[in-house]
Amino acid sequence: MQIIKSLLLTTLLLPVLAMADVSLINTAYKVVLVEQANGAVTEEWQDLGRVVPGDTIGYRISYKNSGTETASDVAINNPIPKNTDYLANSAKGLNSQITYSADMGQTFARAAELFVIKDGKQQLARPTDITNIRWSLAAIAAGAEGSVEFKVRVQ
Amino acid sequence: MKLQQALWLPAVVALSAVSLNAAAVGTVAGTDVDNVATLDYKVGNTSQPTVSSKPTDTGTEGDPTSFTVDLKVDFDLTNDLPTLQSVDNSGGASFVVSQIKLLNNSNGPVDFSLTYNEQSGDFSLDDGTSYTGTNGDTLNFGGLTYGSSVANTVTFYLSNSSTLNTATAVQLTSSTTTATTSALSLTGKSDEVSGAAAMLTGGIPADDGTGTVGYVYLFAVMDVEDGFVGDDGAKAALLATVNADTAYDKDGGSYPATAGATGTAANMEVVEVVMADDDLDNEETAMSGIQLTFPDLEVIKTVEVTDDSLGGSTQSAIPGATLTYTLTVNNLGSLAASNVVVEDIIPANTTYVASSVKLDGATPATSSYDDTTDPSNPVLSVTIPTITAAGGSDDQVVITFEVTID
Incomplete structure (x- = not known):
């Protein structure tokens, strides 16, 4: 009985590493607009190649739960890389609630509720004010995978 | 209350973030742009260690996804x-x-x-x-x-x-x-x-x-x-x-x-x-x-007998007669010429009439008559202060002087 109790305690207090095994792969792409034969312009995410100021970079963050338990209350965080500006409305993610921070990740809010104060005046944060993005997912089931993404422009 | 929190906290940081965008021509070539995402989650009610992203499937967790800015x-x-x-x-x-x-x-x-x-x-x-x-x-x-x-x-x-x-x-x-x-x-x-x-x-x-x-x-x-x-x-x-x-x-x-x-x-x-x-x-x-642009000067020289002392209606070039030489200086160029020195050798067998030189009808400010340097070829020199460019009011200057035939 003692042994069982201590085992139970251990299970409750220590992280359960073996039961949910979540991994993240962050891949950068060069985002270009390509005019198709029919005249339509489509966005393509290509291998990086040459990158110069003004180019658009897309980050795709792939997650996967290789464990046997559901990962819950998932929050994927990504600071906007230095020397880049977040592109408005470019953060996407299936089944996720996306919030933003303009204070290096201290506080997060939806884009429509994110304010900054400039020159003594309260303003809605512009895309260039955004410092961090957070995707909140209710759960990643065992064996499930998916991805979230966002785009930046190189300064 | 939640809204207020969002309003209040970002203020200072947002201002400091602006200074990051100072470069006028963009991120300097050779700069590495790094990115690492993190993931937090729970199993049951237990928080798990933060997972950091890796750049590739076989990469090391926590290594940045990186590229270098080109030129x-x-x-x-x-x-x-x-x-x-x-x-x-x-x-x-x-x-x-x-x-x-x-x-x-x-x-x-x-x-x-x-x-x-x-x-x-x-x-x-x-x-x-x-x-x-x-x-x-x-x-x-x-x-x-x-x-x-x-x-x-x-x-x-x-x-x-x-x-x-x-x-x-x-x-x-x-x-x-x-x-x-x-x-x-x-x-x-x-x-x-x-x-x-x-x-x-x-x-x-x-x-x-x-x-x-x-x-x-x-x-x-x-x-x-x-x-x-x-x-x-x-x-x-x-x-x-x-x-x-x-x-x-x-x-x-x-x-x-x-x-x-x-x-x-x-x-x-x-x-x-x-x-x-x-x-x-x-x-x-x-x-x-x-x-x-440059001055382009031309000189036209003419001569006529102005007084042969015979009193006739026509003047003849006989000894003792007075000749008047006329030097017409034109500036054909597009720039005024200044301090133009016009020199003329008094012809052989004639004698310069002292002080007879005129510049546009008046005694010139600067002129000289030199019959000592080379007595056989005396030189008359006149300085024209200014000749305006072609088309100007004074693009033509007339110099006259008199000699008598020996």
């Missing part, structure tokens, strides 16, 4: 002598005949190769000012000759200042390997260099938006010699090229000695080059030049 070559050439200006050739003075500004808008220092090309025929400056060559003559910047026979010197200077000071600017030695072109190369790249003296070996740093670095002026200065006559245009094109193979070292160290050379792996980090101009040939030209 975007972008530059402007501006003609800073926007209008044709007239210069005269008095006193053997030197004139800036071309002034072109090269501005490096790239996101890093770049080595440029500058080439002066002589232009022939009609040309237009960048501001739309057009010039039509009058006789097909060309001003040769490279071969340093003008026209067919008269040599003139053109000297090139590099300067940080829009006002040329030949004492502090870097004087370039122009190539004379061909008759018509002169290639001036600025090579090397360094963020550290500053000042005109470093430009020849240090390259041109990127414009940082402060107006103090990122540009260089190239001046062409010409000595206008006495033999330089006519009314012709000077024109030059500046071609700036950047070799796409240019190696770039973001950390300092050795730079390639010549444009287009590539560095070694030991100390060079090669950044790929993207050309910003639309046609991707990485060439820009600027037309710069001035119109060189």
Whole structure:
């Protein structure tokens, strides 16, 4: 009985590493607009190649739960890389609630509720004010995978 | 309450974030842009250790997803002598005949190769000012000759200042390997260099938006010699090229000695080059030049017998008769001439009538009669203060003097 109790305690207090095994792969792409034969312009995410100021970079963050338990209350965080500006409305993610921070990740809010104060005046944060993005997912089931993404422009 | 929190906290940080965007030409080439995402989650009610992203499936967790910013070559050439200006050739003075500004808008220092090309025929400056060559003559910047026979010197200077000071600017030695072109190369790249003296070996740093670095002026200065006559245009094109193979070292160290050379792996980090101009040939030209104008004088000499002392209706050129010589001086050029000295030898077998010389009917301020230097060829000299350019109110001056026949 003692042994069982201590085992139970251990299970409750220590992280359960073996039961949910979540991994993240962050891949950068060069985002270009390509005019198709029919005249339509489509966005393509290509291998990086040459990158110069003004180019658009897309980050795709792939997650996967290789464990046997559901990962819950998932929050994927990504600071906007230095020397880049977040592109408005470019953060996407299936089944996720996306919030933003303009204070290096201290506080997060939806884009429509994110304010900054400039020159003594309260303003809605512009895309260039955004410092961090957070995707909140209710759960990643065992064996499930998916991805979230966002785009930046190189300064 | 939650809303208020969002309002309040970001204030200070947002202001400090603005200063990160100071660079005028973008992220400096060679800069690594890193990105790491993190993931927090729970199993049951237990928080798990934060998971960091890896750059590839087989990569190491926590290693950044990274790329290096390449060099975007972008530059402007501006003609800073926007209008044709007239210069005269008095006193053997030197004139800036071309002034072109090269501005490096790239996101890093770049080595440029500058080439002066002589232009022939009609040309237009960048501001739309057009010039039509009058006789097909060309001003040769490279071969340093003008026209067919008269040599003139053109000297090139590099300067940080829009006002040329030949004492502090870097004087370039122009190539004379061909008759018509002169290639001036600025090579090397360094963020550290500053000042005109470093430009020849240090390259041109990127414009940082402060107006103090990122540009260089190239001046062409010409000595206008006495033999330089006519009314012709000077024109030059500046071609700036950047070799796409240019190696770039973001950390300092050795730079390639010549444009287009590539560095070694030991100390060079090669950044790929993207050309910003639309046609991707990485060439820009600027037309710069001035119109060189000169006085063009002609003298017409006529003579008539004004008094033969016989009292008849016609005058005969007999001994004792008075002759009046008329020297008509015309300025056919487009620039006024000043202090023009007209000399005439009194013809043999005649005697100059003292003080008879007139300049437009009046006694000239400066004149002389010299029969002592060479008694057999006495010389009358008259100085004309000013003859205006052709079409002006005083583009013709008349000198008269009298002699008697011995």
